[in-house]
Amino acid sequence: MDGPASGEASELGEESTSGEAFESGDPHRARFEANREHWESMVEPVSATDGTAEIESFLAGESALLPVQREELGDVDGARLLDLQCSIGTRTLSWAREGATVTGADISAESVRVARELADEAGLADRAEFVRSNVYDLPDGHDRRYDTVVTNFGVLCWLPDLDRWAAVAAELLEPGGTFYLAEHHPIATALSDDLGTGGEPLSVEHPYFSTDDPVTAPDGSTHKWPHGLGEILTALADAGIRIRFVHEYPFSPIRRSSEMVQDDRGRWRFEGDRDLPLLVTVKGELRSDAPGV
Numbered sequence: 333m334d335g336p337a338s339g340e341a342s343e344l345g346e347e348s349t350s351g352e353a354f355e356s357g358d359p360h361r362a363r364f365e366a367n368r369e370h371w372e373s374m375v376e377p378v379s380a381t382d383g384t385a386e387i388e389s390f391l392a393g394e395s396a397l398l399p400v401q402r403e404e405l406g407d408v409d410g411a412r413l414l415d416l417q418c419s420i421g422t423r424t425l426s427w428a429r430e431g432a433t434v435t436g437a438d439i440s441a442e443s444v445r446v447a448r449e450l451a452d453e454a455g456l457a458d459r460a461e462f463v464r465s466n467v468y469d470l471p472d473g474h475d476r477r478y479d480t481v482v483t484n485f486g487v488l489c490w491l492p493d494l495d496r497w498a499a500v501a502a503e504l505l506e507p508g509g510t511f512y513l514a515e516h517h518p519i520a521t522a523l524s525d526d527l528g529t530g531g532e533p534l535s536v537e538h539p540y541f542s543t544d545d546p547v548t549a550p551d552g553s554t555h556k557w558p559h560g561l562g563e564i565l566t567a568l569a570d571a572g573i574r575i576r577f578v579h580e581y582p583f584s585p586i587r588r589s590s591e592m593v594q595d596d597r598g599r600w601r602f603e604g605d606r607d608l609p610l611l612v613t614v615k616g617e618l619r620s621d622a623p624g625v
């Protein structure tokens with residue numbers, strides 16, 4: 333196989349998986365390694381031909397994107413698009429199907445392996461590259477900038493420092509380039525996992541505001557960092573991204589509770605009047621006077 337999707341080393345910090353942007357001895361580096369191992373173990377049994385619903389539907393030609401993502405980001409035909417923390421790349425490759433030339437980056441080698449297989453299976457390898465890198469290490473050693481940087485669904489909780497994350501996104505964008513985030517709403521993330529369904533009261537079970545120490549799983553396998561909406565938006569603004577909109581929605585790309593139903597646009601939502609923000613999207617563009625431009 334030819335082309336970057338075939339598994340060749342990339343120039344984008346291929347082996348930088350531990351958070352070299354953080355000094356050696358920084359406890360975050362060991363936490364990144366634990367998180368990486370967690371994600372390797374989640375993806376290891378998966379392949380482009382193993383028939384998971386997500387993969388089957390993608391290879392059958394379905395877009396992995398919510399309609400709201402396509403509507404809000406708009407035309408990406410011809411754009412050079414970078415997807416931060418892309419996992420197995422079904423959403424990254426869905427942008428490629430819309431005409432973008434895509435790069436997906438993820439800390440997990442297994443995720444990148446499956447993403448490359450999927451690019452080949454879907455006939456998109458000529459427009460798709462996947463690199464294994466900690467998001468914080470991505471700018472090291474390459475000078476490429478992108479028209480569009482996207483990141484979505486379950487990404488921010490793995491990052492201890494949003495100022496540095498936003499600076500990475502800004503550093504990888506062309507001036508005037510588009511930044512687009514679609515993420516589980518931090519309010520919903522702070523609430524009880526089933527969102528108070530099944531007769532249980534709705535309660536706050538996880539921190540909303542950022543904490544000095546990560547929230548570590550009882551078995552030590554993962555370390556996560558909460559981030560409130562104000563922290564997310566301020567980090568982006570400080571990095572030089574002019575925010576065009578912040579949209580909050582009462583639907584989710586995932587089924588958080590047995591009381592949620594999926595509508596014909598792939599959105600999981602509560603029937604009736606349960607009024608909770610489950611998804612937040614943010615769109616902006618890199619200012620020409622941003623730091624580092």
Ligand SMILES: C[S@@+](CC[C@H](N)C(=O)[O-])C[C@H]1O[C@@H](n2cnc3c(N)ncnc32)[C@H](O)[C@@H]1O
Nearest residue numbers: 371417418419438439440466467484485486490
């Ligand atoms: C919930 S998944 C993201 C899903 C994906 N964005 C999508 O839309 O399908 C979280 C991903 O973040 C990756 N990840 C976690 N910490 C990371 C880091 N520091 N740098 C890069 N990737 C990271 C994991 O390997 C995992 O693939």
